[in-house]
Amino acid sequence: MSWTHTADYVVIGGGIQGVAIAYNLAKMGARNVVVLEKDTVGNGSTGRCGAGIRAQWGTEMNCRLGIASLEIFEQLSDELGMDVGLNQCGYLMVAYKDSEFATLKHSMALQNSMGIKTRVVSLKEACEICPGLAAEDAVGFTFHDRDGHADPFLTTFAYQEAARRLGVVFHKFTECTGVKVEGGKVVGVSTTKGDIATPVVINAAGPYAQFIAKMAGVELPNYSERHEIVITEPVEFGVCPPMLMSFTGNFYIQQRPHGSIIGGCSPEGHPEDFGNGHTWAFAELMAQKITKVLPRAKGIRLVRQWSGLYEMTPDRQPILGEADEVKGFFLSTGFSGHGFMLAPETGVLMAELILKGETHLPIGMLHYRRFASGELINEPAVV
Amino acid sequence: MRETEILVIGGGPAGLSAALEAASLGAEVTLLDSDLKLGGQLIKQTHKFFGSKEEHAGTRGLLIADLLFRELEDYKSQGKIKVLSNCTATGYYKEDGVVSYVVGEDEYVRIRPRKIVMATGAQERLIPFHNNDLPGVYGAGAIQTLMNVYGVTPGQRVLMVGAGNIGLIVSYQLMQAGVEIVAILEALSKIGGYWVHAAKVRRMGVPILLNHTIKEALGTDVVTGAVIQEVDSKFQPVGDPQRVDCDVICLAVGLTPTCEMLWQAGCEMKFVPQLCGYVAKRDSLMRTSHPDIWVAGDAAGIEEASSAMVEGRVAGLAAAAALNYGTPEVLKERSTMYHKRLSDLRAGEVGEKIREGLCQVCCECWGA
Amino acid sequence: MTDKEKFFNSGVLTEERPGAVLPPQDLWESKKNGLVIIECPQRIPCNPCHTSCPTGAVLPFDDINDTPRIDYSKCTGCAMCVAKCPGLACLVVDLTYGGPDEALMKLPYEILPVPEKGEDVACMNRTGQEICRGKVVNVTEPWKDRTLVVHVVVPRDKVQDVRTIKVGRVAKKKEDDMVICRCEEVTLGEIREWIHKGYDTFDELKRVLRVGMGPCQGRGCREIILREVSKITGTPYALIPQGTIRPPVKPVKLGALAKGGDK
Amino acid sequence: MNLIEKHPILEFQRGRKVQFFFDGQEMEGFEGEPIAAALHANGVRIYRVTPEMKRPRGFFCAIGKCSSCFMVVDGVPNVRTCVTALTEGMRVETQTGKGLVPPVGA
Numbered sequence A: 001m002s003w004t005h006t007a008d009y010v011v012i013g014g015g016i017q018g019v020a021i022a023y024n025l026a027k028m029g030a031r032n033v034v035v036l037e038k039d040t041v042g043n044g045s046t047g048r049c050g051a052g053i054r055a056q057w058g059t060e061m062n063c064r065l066g067i068a069s070l071e072i073f074e075q076l077s078d079e080l081g082m083d084v085g086l087n088q089c090g091y092l093m094v095a096y097k098d099s100e101f102a103t104l105k106h107s108m109a110l111q112n113s114m115g116i117k118t119r120v121v122s123l124k125e126a127c128e129i130c131p132g133l134a135a136e137d138a139v140g141f142t143f144h145d146r147d148g149h150a151d152p153f154l155t156t157f158a159y160q161e162a163a164r165r166l167g168v169v170f171h172k173f174t175e176c177t178g179v180k181v182e183g184g185k186v187v188g189v190s191t192t193k194g195d196i197a198t199p200v201v202i203n204a205a206g207p208y209a210q211f212i213a214k215m216a217g218v219e220l221p222n223y224s225e226r227h228e229i230v231i232t233e234p235v236e237f238g239v240c241p242p243m244l245m246s247f248t249g250n251f252y253i254q255q256r257p258h259g260s261i262i263g264g265c266s267p268e269g270h271p272e273d274f275g276n277g278h279t280w281a282f283a284e285l286m287a288q289k290i291t292k293v294l295p296r297a298k299g300i301r302l303v304r305q306w307s308g309l310y311e312m313t314p315d316r317q318p319i320l321g322e323a324d325e326v327k328g329f330f331l332s333t334g335f336s337g338h339g340f341m342l343a344p345e346t347g348v349l350m351a352e353l354i355l356k357g358e359t360h361l362p363i364g365m366l367h368y369r370r371f372a373s374g375e376l377i378n379e380p381a382v383v
Numbered sequence B: 001m002r003e004t005e006i007l008v009i010g011g012g013p014a015g016l017s018a019a020l021e022a023a024s025l026g027a028e029v030t031l032l033d034s035d036l037k038l039g040g041q042l043i044k045q046t047h048k049f050f051g052s053k054e055e056h057a058g059t060r061g062l063l064i065a066d067l068l069f070r071e072l073e074d075y076k077s078q079g080k081i082k083v084l085s086n087c088t089a090t091g092y093y094k095e096d097g098v099v100s101y102v103v104g105e106d107e108y109v110r111i112r113p114r115k116i117v118m119a120t121g122a123q124e125r126l127i128p129f130h131n132n133d134l135p136g137v138y139g140a141g142a143i144q145t146l147m148n149v150y151g152v153t154p155g156q157r158v159l160m161v162g163a164g165n166i167g168l169i170v171s172y173q174l175m176q177a178g179v180e181i182v183a184i185l186e187a188l189s190k191i192g193g194y195w196v197h198a199a200k201v202r203r204m205g206v207p208i209l210l211n212h213t214i215k216e217a218l219g220t221d222v223v224t225g226a227v228i229q230e231v232d233s234k235f236q237p238v239g240d241p242q243r244v245d246c247d248v249i250c251l252a253v254g255l256t257p258t259c260e261m262l263w264q265a266g267c268e269m270k271f272v273p274q275l276c277g278y279v280a281k282r283d284s285l286m287r288t289s290h291p292d293i294w295v296a297g298d299a300a301g302i303e304e305a306s307s308a309m310v311e312g313r314v315a316g317l318a319a320a321a322a323l324n325y326g327t328p329e330v331l332k333e334r335s336t337m338y339h340k341r342l343s344d345l346r347a348g349e350v351g352e353k354i355r356e357g358l359c360q361v362c363c364e365c366w367g368a
Numbered sequence C: 001m002t003d004k005e006k007f008f009n010s011g012v013l014t015e016e017r018p019g020a021v022l023p024p025q026d027l028w029e030s031k032k033n034g035l036v037i038i039e040c041p042q043r044i045p046c047n048p049c050h051t052s053c054p055t056g057a058v059l060p061f062d063d064i065n066d067t068p069r070i071d072y073s074k075c076t077g078c079a080m081c082v083a084k085c086p087g088l089a090c091l092v093v094d095l096t097y098g099g100p101d102e103a104l105m106k107l108p109y110e111i112l113p114v115p116e117k118g119e120d121v122a123c124m125n126r127t128g129q130e131i132c133r134g135k136v137v138n139v140t141e142p143w144k145d146r147t148l149v150v151h152v153v154v155p156r157d158k159v160q161d162v163r164t165i166k167v168g169r170v171a172k173k174k175e176d177d178m179v180i181c182r183c184e185e186v187t188l189g190e191i192r193e194w195i196h197k198g199y200d201t202f203d204e205l206k207r208v209l210r211v212g213m214g215p216c217q218g219r220g221c222r223e224i225i226l227r228e229v230s231k232i233t234g235t236p237y238a239l240i241p242q243g244t245i246r247p248p249v250k251p252v253k254l255g256a257l258a259k260g261g262d263k
Numbered sequence D: 001m002n003l004i005e006k007h008p009i010l011e012f013q014r015g016r017k018v019q020f021f022f023d024g025q026e027m028e029g030f031e032g033e034p035i036a037a038a039l040h041a042n043g044v045r046i047y048r049v050t051p052e053m054k055r056p057r058g059f060f061c062a063i064g065k066c067s068s069c070f071m072v073v074d075g076v077p078n079v080r081t082c083v084t085a086l087t088e089g090m091r092v093e094t095q096t097g098k099g100l101v102p103p104v105g106a
Helices: A016-027 A060-080 A098-113 A123-129 A152-165 A206-215 A280-293 A295-299 A339-356 A369-373 B013-024 B061-078 B140-149 B165-176 B195-202 B260-264 B305-322 B328-345 B352-361 C003-009 C025-030 C080-084 C188-196 C202-209 C222-233 C254-258 D035-041
Strands: A009-012 A033-036 A091-095 A119-121 A140-144 A169-171 A176-182 A185-191 A194-197 A201-203 A223-232 A243-246 A251-255 A261-264 A301-312 A319-322 A329-333 B002-009 B029-032 B081-084 B087-093 B098-103 B107-118 B122-124 B137-139 B157-161 B180-186 B208-210 B212-218 B225-231 B237-245 B248-251 B255-257 B269-272 B277-280 B293-295 C035-038 C090-094 C102-109 C120-124 C130-140 C148-155 C164-167 C179-181 D017-022 D025-030 D070-073 D076-080 D091-096
Touching: A009 A016, A016 A033, A016 A152, A016 A329, A016 A339, A060 A098, A060 A152, A060 A339, A091 A098, A091 A123, A098 A119, A098 A140, A119 A123, A123 A140, A152 A169, A152 A339, A152 C202, A176 A206, A201 A206, A206 A223, A206 A301, A206 A329, A223 A280, A251 A280, A261 A280, A280 A295, A280 A301, A280 B098, A280 C254, A295 C254, A301 C254, A319 A339, A329 A339, B002 B013, B002 B305, B013 B029, B013 B061, B013 B081, B013 B107, B013 B305, B029 B087, B061 B081, B061 B305, B087 B107, B087 B260, B107 B305, B107 C254, B137 B140, B140 B165, B140 B248, B140 D035, B157 B165, B157 B212, B165 B180, B165 B195, B165 B248, B180 B212, B180 B237, B195 B208, B255 B277, B269 B352, B277 B293, B293 B305, B305 B328, C035 C080, C080 C090, C080 C102, C080 C148, C102 C130, C102 C164, C120 C148, C130 C164, C179 C222, C188 C202, C188 C222, C202 C222, D017 D035, D025 D035
Parallel strands: A009 A033, A009 A201, A033 A169, A091 A243, A201 A329, B002 B029, B002 B107, B029 B081, B107 B293, B137 B248, B157 B180, B157 B248, B180 B208, D017 D091
Antiparallel strands: A091 A140, A119 A140, A176 A185, A185 A194, A223 A261, A223 A301, A243 A251, A251 A261, A319 A329, B087 B098, B098 B107, B122 B255, B212 B225, B225 B237, B269 B277, C035 C090, C090 C102, C102 C148, C120 C130, C120 C164, C130 C148, D017 D025, D070 D076, D070 D091
């Protein structure tokens, strides 16, 4: 592919954030948009994620982003002209402790006030939603039927294909090695394939965002955490229709429409690293968690395990906005494990911010200034 | 967690030899094999092997297996070798060097070896043609298992695809089992296997169609025939396709080393066409770039069972030596002897390809 | 006999000929409602394309055996000829329709099942291969004689090739139909299609098509797919990334794993 | 039966004769041999029908590492019959689709 020497917009990172921003920029009329990806599109955190989509959040900001994204997901296959594998089977939240159930109900009140129809369900109903569920030890459940999941690969590729049709250029196997700043403004980027002169750079580098930011002289408090996932062979759908999720149980488990069951949990001790290794300990732990809540899954075989990186921030909320120190340097990072589900909306917001300077949802509080000022927005609903 | 000094993965000719060699020096060995019956491909070979006396030349493969089993019995009774049959290694975990395996389907176990010999053998290549997933299209290895281990005939009329040694030998074995060979197809203009193996089947009236390939398997539920096509040197069709009647299409289009766990271990790998795929770089004692992992046999590059057995000896010797078993004199003497045998086995016309391949992956030593 | 002749002699148009020409590009791109294309390159005694044309765009025949000629300045894309031509040789292509990548085709149709408005249909080329999908936006019956005109939106770069539609899927040509990934049932045609779109590493193909994600973990298909990538992109086999190989090498029951590996 | 009775080189050490059922039909095999081999000996070559394209599949790799011979054995789907030993009275069924996981306690 011929090299792009100048561009109006350079997006760093071909994950869901990068492709969604590039697509929305082009859709809103921007031209000369280039996406740089150091491996292949979707190879980073996006392609390794659990792919859940939910509006059941504990802060107003995340609820707004969550429901807005969900609404975009509901028509995304049509918009992008390619199936994104959306399956709205609901999130069934499982609380094992009274305090956890109280938090869920508290969040539910917030969600309900915003039109998100989360409700408390009984054990009996939970077992109807998820036949074979073994959760007699749970104290309560909440359920939102519009939550669900989509295929992260297909969604990313659908964005990529739609963006390409609008003229966006993608360079894969192209790593950003420097951000050039002159007089407090972005003027270009260097990459392993050559330089690009550009007045706008969007940092959507996921777990590597803090390094890209540093290249522009911006310090971010982001750090990366390795999370592992297992997936089973496909069996007929119906073993775990909803996304089962628990904060104290520390798991998320769901069956994809294709039939495989996918499961993950938070690592103990938050291993901060950039490896994508896999451990036997995780495979065993996750097998225990899955077979405990879904005993009928005992005979289903695990076919693959992998890991991906969560791009964490101190309050587990994303960082969106333009850098104070460097004009033209935009950030869409720090999604703390929820970048896939929020991307359809944050892609729109970032494109609006870049092109118009304002957004249809106020996102000022997501600026990284909050870490200096101490105005953190702590999200309780995180696995 | 279980522990062992040396874990040998794969109980075929290479793995058995590695285990025996390491145990002969006093090492404690665990031998893991996925099959219900130990011996790998050896136990399916009814033909007599080439080579010299040391490699049991003139003895049938399955009887060579018996010889190795007998040797194994002694070490088993002494507790030096523990054999785990029906156990498939499922993963190598780089962070702590642990190998996981399953016993049958229902028991899962972890083991932490100090040294590993990967003797995982080969897997069969497939080729694309229409209907290639129809029941009746079988791999040559599968047919050998069915026929020579369990005594079940795969069908009545077999079309063999590929005239390398496997295609030729399995054709002969099929005839021994009373099955008709409709034809042997070879896409190249020359058979790939030993000439004498070809002559054995030709003289019994089996046509070997050079410059022919399979285009399509015929049949709705199971194979009832095939469409074959003559091709030129660039594999372009010449003349009209022909139809043959058969109920089995046997694919013997080559093997490729089984090296999943070598990838998982982060061993330095290289694509070497002469060795039929990606193989681990290794030193003259078969040690990979990973200091605790050795390779032997087809997993190190596709070759003959006779050289696999010697390679297994080398790897077993070196792995045991790395644990300080054996005296320098013994090690020197044995490795010199094994290297001599290997170079003899690879000296001929047929070994030329192997020699070219090995040049690309053998380094002197990893500096250890 | 050349391949072109072989094809032509079996009813496949391979190049412009008298009686089968394309509209002038400038006019075509600007003319709302589209322009007619007639593919009638053989001298036969027939003229309904002319007699059914309300604007005189299909010129009068000197000899009824002549092949049709069109005055494109007069064509309004009304598709009356499309619905009348006994040979189903007329179609209308409207390049002004929809987005920059779309075009509308008005195609004659006399087969069951009849496509419905909004339906996603297979679009086939002159040899009956499905080359893309199209969306039906209208179905009319101009002469009330059961010959329908189907208005279908297709990718703009396919208007030179799409010549009919079919409800459902069309089996691809035989070679493309070979099953390559046995576990996930992916065909060579699908793999080639995505390689051509630039998905030329094993990992990308795995993610978009699921090849190699099944229980065999790509044992059977990896090499065939990478050879195909090599063939199409010209990259030497040894330089194409193999993709990551993860445990377990063989699927393991959750129940067995859950009991832990300390034995 | 497609059994090799006489062979110029080999002698087969077969297990005890046992009865089993294929899709309800009673068949005979040898204890300990792979289910797939027992079926082949009885002339059965179609073991499953694939989920998407509904294509018949049978014996293929013989080492438990492809998905060709998945069958429902005693109610359990996705059993690799080429590496699973036959036992007395086994109920072996053709698998259609991805395999239905039996409810707990079934």
